[in-house]
Amino acid sequence: MRRLPVRVPAGPSGCRESGSEPPGGVPEPVRGGRPPAGPPAPGAYGLGVVREVYFDAASAAPLHPAAREALLAAVADGWADPARLHSAGRRARLLLDSARATVAEVLGARPDEIIFCASGTQAAQLAVLGGLAGRRRAGSRLVHSAVEHSAVLHAAERHAAAGGEAVEVPVDRTGRVDADAFAAEVTRPGTALASLMTANHEVGTNQPVDTLARHCAQHGVPMHTDAAQSVGRAPLPAAWSLLSASAHKWGGPPGVGVLAVRTGTRWTSPLPGGDRERGVPGFPDVPAIVAAAAALRAVAAEAADQARLSALVDRIRSTVAATVADVEVVGDPVDRLPHLVTFSCLYVDGETLVRELDRRGFAVSSGSACTADTLTPSHVLAAMGVLTHGNVRVSLHRDTTAEDVSRFLAVLPDLVADLRAVAGVAGR
Amino acid sequence: MTPVLDCRGRRCPLPIVELARHIGDVEVGGTIQLAADDPAARLDVPAWCRMRGHDYLGACAAPDGVPVYSVRRRA
Numbered sequence: 101m102r103r104l105p106v107r108v109p110a111g112p113s114g115c116r117e118s119g120s121e122p123p124g125g126v127p128e129p130v131r132g133g134r135p136p137a138g139p140p141a142p143g144a145y146g147l148g149v150v151r152e153v154y155f156d157a158a159s160a161a162p163l164h165p166a167a168r169e170a171l172l173a174a175v176a177d178g179w180a181d182p183a184r185l186h187s188a189g190r191r192a193r194l195l196l197d198s199a200r201a202t203v204a205e206v207l208g209a210r211p212d213e214i215i216f217c218a219s220g221t222q223a224a225q226l227a228v229l230g231g232l233a234g235r236r237r238a239g240s241r242l243v244h245s246a247v248e249h250s251a252v253l254h255a256a257e258r259h260a261a262a263g264g265e266a267v268e269v270p271v272d273r274t275g276r277v278d279a280d281a282f283a284a285e286v287t288r289p290g291t292a293l294a295s296l297m298t299a300n301h302e303v304g305t306n307q308p309v310d311t312l313a314r315h316c317a318q319h320g321v322p323m324h325t326d327a328a329q330s331v332g333r334a335p336l337p338a339a340w341s342l343l344s345a346s347a348h349k350w351g352g353p354p355g356v357g358v359l360a361v362r363t364g365t366r367w368t369s370p371l372p373g374g375d376r377e378r379g380v381p382g383f384p385d386v387p388a389i390v391a392a393a394a395a396l397r398a399v400a401a402e403a404a405d406q407a408r409l410s411a412l413v414d415r416i417r418s419t420v421a422a423t424v425a426d427v428e429v430v431g432d433p434v435d436r437l438p439h440l441v442t443f444s445c446l447y448v449d450g451e452t453l454v455r456e457l458d459r460r461g462f463a464v465s466s467g468s469a470c471t472a473d474t475l476t477p478s479h480v481l482a483a484m485g486v487l488t489h490g491n492v493r494v495s496l497h498r499d500t501t502a503e504d505v506s507r508f509l510a511v512l513p514d515l516v517a518d519l520r521a522v523a524g525v526a527g528r
Numbered sequence: 529m530t531p532v533l534d535c536r537g538r539r540c541p542l543p544i545v546e547l548a549r550h551i552g553d554v555e556v557g558g559t560i561q562l563a564a565d566d567p568a569a570r571l572d573v574p575a576w577c578r579m580r581g582h583d584y585l586g587a588c589a590a591p592d593g594v595p596v597y598s599v600r601r602r603a
Binding site: 299360399425428446447448449450468469477481482487488489490523524525 | 539540541544545548549565567568571572574575576579582
């Protein structure tokens with residue numbers, strides 16, 4: 101099984117040499133950790149033997165082996181301009197077309213409905229701003245949930261600042277949108293576009309996209325769905341008009357976004373010029389797109405693995421709730437993404453928790469304010485009305501093992517208890 | 529008189545830690561207040577009350593504009 105790079109102390113020969121430790125010594129190895137295997141990661145010099153367990157796939161999944169292979173082949177063969185008529189250009193074009201067909205098939209779209217762009221964020225913003233631009237005659241209302249990705253919220257802010265109207269629909273304690281309120285909002289006059297994610301990126305809760313998209317369609321309102329966390333992991337809705345996704349969430353390389361625009365949907369690229377990708381300008385990164393498609397085909401074929409991850413998430417949810425005092429495991433426990441879980445620990449600083457877990461070899465993310473650039477905590481946790489400090493998101497991927505999860509669950513309760521003891525609030 | 533905890537300038541989770549340390553200072557049924565300008569407190573005080581079984585009574589503004597949160601001890 102492929103492993104992430106292992107942090108090992110290494111001298112110039114690649115072996116640990118005496119006296120190579122930095123001042124301050126080497127952190128203790130994690131108990132039960134595996135012996136190092138494979139070459140040391142660049143920059144790993146001087147760090148202890150802590151095998152990194154990567155639990156942040158919802159931010160970026162490790163590159164799928166199929167993507168790595170495809171990337172190398174496409175870099176050699178697909179570097180030319182796919183818009184040119186010479187043979188090198190035609191080779192690139194062939195690769196691009198084939199990747200487009202693969203992505204279309206997995207998303208349940210037609211190849212000519214697929215637009216490649218620079219990122220999932222860009223895809224979501226193109227969907228929202230382009231969807232609004234295409235429906236300018238119908239009105240200027242954008243209806244979206246309170247827990248959309250910041251890409252959508254920022255596009256909504258831009259739209260409102262330009263004189264449009266952005267209507268935010270609240271969610272319940274599990275993070276699921278108020279479907280009745282959403283349905284009512286989209287029927288109001290002047291509604292140009294609705295936007296609802298397939299499932300939430302921070303807490304995993306699935307959204308009723310198909311039901312609401314059909315309702316929107318009955319009222320002539322197109323719906324954008326941000327499927328970034330669901331593609332390659334969960335069955336996708338079908339009733340959308342616009343769908344956006346991000347390759348590095350499914351094991352493709354970073355820097356590839358996908359926007360699907362259903363035939364018949366009014367959509368106008370909000371970017372200037374460009375005859376590539378239906379008005380989204382810029383030279384496409386054909387090798388990365390080819391790798392993204394290869395990864396998507398591979399993960400679609402490995403769909404059964406998601407059930408394994410979902411069972412591990414169930415185990416994390418129940419064990420954390422049982423072994424850590426004063427913890428709130430948030431999001432819908434059942435109707436959710438298979439690979440991620442979020443919980444908040446009272447009295448603990450999220451940043452400290454992330455750093456201390458990292459020291460013990462676990463890479464997680466956090467929605468707590470202290471881990472962000474601003475003082476404001478995660479808008480998702482805020483909209484749900486759940487605790488925002490001491491927050492940890494654990495997100496799994498195909499390389500995650502049951503042993504990784506067991507080690508994490510063994511380490512966490514004592515770590516949280518220690519941090520609380522330092523704060524002087526044990527048992528309150 | 530209702531005790532007021534002054535957590536101006538203190539970031540999450542310190543205001544909540546202070547609340548937990550001092551909730552026992554008031555009798556069951558008594559009220560304690562927390563002045564905190566950390567924006568996370570607006571969310572975390574009600575969440576803490578829900579998790580610990582106390583009553584969140586709402587917020588008002590101190591003369592300097594800093595939010596003051598009121599909590600009734602239930603247990």
